[in-house]
Amino acid sequence: MKRFWSLKIIKSTGIQISATSPGIVTTVALLVLPLLALTTPDVLSPVLTQDTVRRSGTQETETTPAADDAPNQLRTVVLDAGHGGKDPGTHGRYVKEKNINLDLILQLGRKIKNKHPNIRVIYTRSSDHFVDLYERGAIANRNRADLFISIHCNASPSSSQVNGTETYTLGLHKTQRNLDVARRENAVILQEKNYQQTYKGFDPNSPLATIMLANYQHAFMGSSINFAEKIEHSFRRDAERKSNGVKQAGFIVLWKATMPSVLIESGYLTNPSEENYLRSAEGQDEISSAIYKAFLQYKQEVEAGG
Numbered sequence: 001m002k003r004f005w006s007l008k009i010i011k012s013t014g015i016q017i018s019a020t021s022p023g024i025v026t027t028v029a030l031l032v033l034p035l036l037a038l039t040t041p042d043v044l045s046p047v048l049t050q051d052t053v054r055r056s057g058t059q060e061t062e063t064t065p066a067a068d069d070a071p072n073q074l075r076t077v078v079l080d081a082g083h084g085g086k087d088p089g090t091h092g093r094y095v096k097e098k099n100i101n102l103d104l105i106l107q108l109g110r111k112i113k114n115k116h117p118n119i120r121v122i123y124t125r126s127s128d129h130f131v132d133l134y135e136r137g138a139i140a141n142r143n144r145a146d147l148f149i150s151i152h153c154n155a156s157p158s159s160s161q162v163n164g165t166e167t168y169t170l171g172l173h174k175t176q177r178n179l180d181v182a183r184r185e186n187a188v189i190l191q192e193k194n195y196q197q198t199y200k201g202f203d204p205n206s207p208l209a210t211i212m213l214a215n216y217q218h219a220f221m222g223s224s225i226n227f228a229e230k231i232e233h234s235f236r237r238d239a240e241r242k243s244n245g246v247k248q249a250g251f252i253v254l255w256k257a258t259m260p261s262v263l264i265e266s267g268y269l270t271n272p273s274e275e276n277y278l279r280s281a282e283g284q285d286e287i288s289s290a291i292y293k294a295f296l297q298y299k300q301e302v303e304a305g306g
Ligand SMILES: [Zn+2]
Pocket: 082, 083, 089, 090, 097, 152, 153, 185
């Protein structure tokens, strides 16, 4: 029988899980993993510690350092344009997702910098190149970011009518559709060098793998959902978009980030009119403005001690 997951945490906890039955290992994982989530996330995968992350192929664009003058101040935000380089993401009739993501993230970064010159804005990529999924969160960790925002575009293989925005936080998916979105976004690890070693045999198609992921980000779940709700509200109110709401699923890109983190699906490239909106200057300005407004609201709330 196929071996679905093997987990060894000998050094830190003495725990070892290995199983040949997905049913058994799922049960064990559901019992043990919530406890592990209370420990440091790096115990599960020592290979991913900050000291060993591979820096090649990334571009950290750093701006003015923030002043260290208030305990709750939001000082650093990491902006992540999904996909890039050899990984185009999904595509519409005219555009590739990676290019729309980059346009949106750069516009959002400019809006934040214009209004808040003391905030450090760091991009996981600021041009068209490939960045490993785990490296994106590692960039945020290395820079002690206060917030991680990943922007993507969605796809519906079954219908060109499906449209609207959705914002994800890391968590256990409640519907097959949410799982499908995460699987599609996670599938890129198969294009990464040494992915089997890096992700310790993580199989993007395994239900157990998403349960594993869902237990991370536990400490930041409330803040992440709060920010995600502000984004979806702003999409509805300010950009008059159809909002499909805040959802949870197991996205690898959010896995290792040790701060509030969201992944925004800014619209469906498989819907022709939404594709036209996403690639238009007006549409991109509305989307990035709506995210910025949510960011501002969240920042004010955090800094007020909420
Ligand atoms: Zn994507």
